Amino acid sequence: RGWDTEYIKELASRFTKASRVPLTENQGKRFVMRHGGVLGLCALLRMFPYDFPDFIVPVIMEIVEHNEDPTVISSTVRTAIKDFWRTHQELWHIYKVEVLSAEQATILQELLVSPSYYA
Numbered sequence: 001r002g003w004d005t006e007y008i009k010e011l012a013s014r015f016t017k018a019s020r021v022p023l024t025e026n027q028g029k030r031f032v033m034r035h036g037g038v039l040g041l042c043a044l045l046r047m048f049p050y051d052f053p054d055f056i057v058p059v060i061m062e063i064v065e066h067n068e069d070p071t072v073i074s075s076t077v078r079t080a081i082k083d084f085w086r087t088h089q090e091l092w093h094i095y096k097v098e099v100l101s102a103e104q105a106t107i108l109q110e111l112l113v114s115p116s117y118y119a
Helices: 005-019 028-046 054-064 071-098 102-112
Strands: none
Touching: 005 028, 005 054, 028 054, 028 071, 054 071, 054 102, 071 102
């Protein structure tokens, strides 16, 4: 295929570690590190615009964890998730059964699909 699964998993591990750096009052370097980790995870997710390999599931679930981060990071998350949905919604009914667990599918569904105005 042109990519090495083990290498992508190693990158995902590095980016996940960086994205979990705790933020403090004086954010500075920690904020840059955390945002860099999230950007790296988003880049990995974008490597598969029309495919959803199982090793990407932990990547997207980690990205979702940062939806409530400070504005700069959360806007990165929302953009990545919006792009993911745009390219994957056609086969979503298959992915949510074959690739994701029920809990993961619910979490992503809540984030991906806008709530109804009338709900």
